[in-house]
Amino acid sequence: MKIRNILVTLFAIGTIFAAANNKKSVAPVEHFDVSTLVFIEEEKDLGLGFDTTQYLPENFDPYSGEFSLEAINFMDACDEIELGFDTSEYLPEGFDPYIQ
Template sequence: MKKISVLIGIGILGALLLSSKAAHYCTGADNDGHSLENNPFAEGLKMEMESANMDPSEIVLFEEEEEVVLGFDTSEYLPLGFNPYEGMELDAKDIIVLEEEEEVVLDFDVTQYLPQNFDAYAK
């Protein structure tokens, strides 16, 4: 009898909990329940959300060239007709690529596992 009354009590309690209606009373809130209207950092959050979904073509890059002032005339110390960009053109044919072949050490005799008269370079 005691077990039946406990089971009936749990059943009634479960039915009451399942039948209760929960209402969301927070308006103007995001998914975390934090209000964006009264948040002092709302503008920063909005900018961060916009920048996270930004298209790379919309990014504008400003490059400002800085003029270096040395305080003296450099032309006095350079030879006549000096061109700092002379010889700066690079031709793809002039590039030499050095590739080092790695030697493979297998630590066993591979001829035992290959057919007789095997030639890896034969066509």
């Protein structure tokens, strides 16, 4: 029984080493130029259900490339929320939720 286990173990180890040492020939690497690829883009009509020209400026071009965050007028229309009680009783002294 012991001899059989030893032989099976030796056979398994020998098989593993033989598989690990079996060097396959490596095919030469072909250089691939990505710029030769032809990309096919399918144009999809989004069909928004309304005419967008009524809402955009004249001669609007979304791909003109000139974009500035300063050009966006941000309006924060936040109304004061009245909870109906004084929160200072429940918060620490000098509490500021915007300071970490």
